[in-house]
Structure formats: structure tokens, C-alpha cells
Amino acid sequence: MRAPAPGASGEARLPDVTTRPETAAVTAGRPDRVPGAPVNAGVVLSSTYVSAGPPQPGQALYTRYDAPTWHPFEEALAALEGASLPALVYGSGMAAVAAALSLVPPGARVVVPRHAYQVTLGLCADLAARNQITVALADIDDTEATVALLREAPTAMLWVETPTNPMLEVAEVPALVAAAHDAGALVVVDNTFPTPLGQQPLGTGADVVVHSVTKALAGHSDVVLGAALTNDPALRERLAHYRVLHGAIAGPWEVWLALRGMRTLALRVERSQANALVLAERLAAHPSVVEVRYPGLAADPGHERATRLLAGYGSIIGFRPAGGAAAADALVEAVRLWVPATSLGGVESMLERRRRFSTESGTVPEDLIRLSVGIEAIDDLWADLDEALRGIPTRG
Numbered sequence: 001m002r003a004p005a006p007g008a009s010g011e012a013r014l015p016d017v018t019t020r021p022e023t024a025a026v027t028a029g030r031p032d033r034v035p036g037a038p039v040n041a042g043v044v045l046s047s048t049y050v051s052a053g054p055p056q057p058g059q060a061l062y063t064r065y066d067a068p069t070w071h072p073f074e075e076a077l078a079a080l081e082g083a084s085l086p087a088l089v090y091g092s093g094m095a096a097v098a099a100a101l102s103l104v105p106p107g108a109r110v111v112v113p114r115h116a117y118q119v120t121l122g123l124c125a126d127l128a129a130r131n132q133i134t135v136a137l138a139d140i141d142d143t144e145a146t147v148a149l150l151r152e153a154p155t156a157m158l159w160v161e162t163p164t165n166p167m168l169e170v171a172e173v174p175a176l177v178a179a180a181h182d183a184g185a186l187v188v189v190d191n192t193f194p195t196p197l198g199q200q201p202l203g204t205g206a207d208v209v210v211h212s213v214t215k216a217l218a219g220h221s222d223v224v225l226g227a228a229l230t231n232d233p234a235l236r237e238r239l240a241h242y243r244v245l246h247g248a249i250a251g252p253w254e255v256w257l258a259l260r261g262m263r264t265l266a267l268r269v270e271r272s273q274a275n276a277l278v279l280a281e282r283l284a285a286h287p288s289v290v291e292v293r294y295p296g297l298a299a300d301p302g303h304e305r306a307t308r309l310l311a312g313y314g315s316i317i318g319f320r321p322a323g324g325a326a327a328a329d330a331l332v333e334a335v336r337l338w339v340p341a342t343s344l345g346g347v348e349s350m351l352e353r354r355r356r357f358s359t360e361s362g363t364v365p366e367d368l369i370r371l372s373v374g375i376e377a378i379d380d381l382w383a384d385l386d387e388a389l390r391g392i393p394t395r396g
Helices: 021-027 070-081 093-101 118-129 141-150 171-184 235-248 250-262 266-285 304-311 322-332 378-391
Strands: 087-089 108-113 133-136 157-161 186-190 208-212 226-229 289-293 316-321 350-353 369-372
Touching: 021 070, 021 266, 021 289, 070 087, 070 226, 070 250, 087 093, 087 235, 093 208, 093 226, 093 235, 108 118, 108 141, 118 133, 118 157, 118 378, 133 141, 157 171, 171 186, 171 235, 266 289, 266 316, 266 378, 316 322, 322 350, 322 369
Parallel strands: 108 133, 108 157, 157 186, 186 208
Antiparallel strands: 087 226, 208 226, 289 316, 316 369, 350 369
16 A cells, blocks of 8 residues: 655755856755765665655655655756745656646636647647636737736636747736736746746746756756646645656656756857857848747847846747748758757757647648757858758748
């Protein structure tokens, strides 16, 4: 017979020195400083732990409940997000998304961005089809319309992506949080695109933050993980309970690799964002490109808001080449340095035509190419893109 879950790593130590996120990424989650101690946290490879009698709070029991290797990562991510409680690591980003959506009462209403990660939208549609939730789609960058949608009917949750995937719309998070709370709704922010270095939604009053750790946090395209954070102990307990009951747990090696990757987050983000801005500017001026979406461009609809609310413009670019979807496919096939792949946030630069997925939102243009900009030399990245662009039509 299994014992009740302990505090799901609630005993993890939080940093006792206030630091900037860039520093926290390096310093948080380290072992105690005692002579002979390792500098890095180790990996504990065990599915079960010695126990007898009634479980004690914080006692390791069984890895589906808690695992020592999770703690340093959960502590470090909490420090990055400015959270008062340790993060919760999950086996995938979608496991974290599913845990957050499990906070919605049966049949209650969720307002979700029209443009968001397609699998998040797919899960919402699946839950709605089984009458577990109802879904209202919002143009999340239209604050007035989203607020009106929140007031239109009783709403249990507002889901926010900013910038959105893949359209890169920027939401007015503080105003949306206030309006959602006035309407009695929880606010969940997917912070995968900006990372905690770009924004810390809990500080604006968001109730839960989720991440696909797979992406920029881990940063090397070699693990699949997710995470959720909250400052509310009751919400954290419910999120932890979901992880236990649904087996949405992470392996120790993956968590250790994610923590290792997170140590260089600030350097990777700094380089990839600098590359992205240069590429966006060059794409905007290219005769074979008809549209570029990147919040760092002065002409982008989200530029003012991103400049005011975000600490960086991110590493993701959306652009549409002349010649439509066929030209977009030809460009993806022509590049040699860029990797055609469906992910983002890694050290390597990747690209794909998003509507190649039948599940992508129908309002995403057929020819939209999403770039995830990595840390390679900028002139090499541009030379490869420019050569591929020369093989397609120019705009009329």
C-alpha cells in the first residue's frame, strides 16, 4: 500500500540571497558549501527509498511522489521566476500544461489565445469535446476584446501566451491579470518563449506559470521536460497531486541535464536574441520577404508593448517569403546550416513552415516560416538564409 505523497519536493531549499535572474541561473540549486562538498548537484538513481512506519514530511519514499534530483532544478527555476515556492518539474511541457488545466472545475470556461502552441489548443479542444471545459478563443493582443470576453460569461481561467506561438503577438499581461481576477478567473502564463529572463509573470499577479523546459531552459535539444510554478501553496499542492496521480514525472538524468543547461541560459539568450534582431532587420529589407513578425522591429505591432513589458525581444522570428507555401517549403529544403525541425530554444538555429501541421491554427498563414535563432555566427546564419531566399520569387 502506498503512503500519501509527501510535499512533492516542498522541502527544497530556496536561495537566501537576492540576486538578478542571470545570477540565479548560475548560483541557485547548488549543494551546501561545506568542505569537500561537490560544486554541482548529483544524480540519484533510485526508484524507491528506505522507509518504515508512517511517512514523515520530506522523507523520500518513492520516485513518483518525489525525487532528490528534482530539488536543485526546482529551486533554481523558482529563483529565476522570482517564485516563493519551489517549481514542480514534469515529464514534458504538455504534462505541465495538462496539470495547469486540471485546475479548471468540470465544465467551466477557459479563455485561450487564438494563436498558441498547437498542442495546448489541441488539449483544450479535446477536453471541450468531452465536456470537461468550454473554450473561448481570444485575440490576446487585443486587450479590450479579451477583457470583454472575460466578462461575457463566467470564466474559470485565462490562458496567456506572450509572445504567442507562432504569430508573436504581445499581450498586456498586467491588465489582463487584473481583469481576469476581477472576473474570478485564475491566470496561467506560458513563459516558454520569453523565459524568466524576459518576464516574470508571477510578479504581475499571474497564478501559475508553465514552461516547456525542453526549449530554452534546457537549451540543447536533448531532453523533454516541463515545469509549473505558483506562489499559492494550495494551488501548488493540487499541481503536485496531479503529477503523482497521472505519473507525469521526470527522469533524473533529464532533470540533471536541464539544470546543467540552465546554467548558461543568460549567455545563450543574450546571443540568440542579438542574432534574432539582426536577422529580423535583414529579412524585413529583403526583396523576397513579404512580411516579418518580430517584436524587436520598430514597425512590429507588438514593439511598443514588448519594449515596455519584456526584458528582451526573444529568439523567435516569423516571416513569410514571396511565392506562398510552395516557396516556403522550397526555402526550408534549401538551407544547409539551419536545421529543419519542430522545436525552438536550442543552441542550434531551426526553422519550419508551421502550417505543415494540420493541427496548426487555421488563421496562421500557410506560408509562415518560424525561425528559432541559435547562437551561431550571425553572418553564417544570414548567408545561409539569404542564399535560400535567392532561389524563390521576389515580392511584386
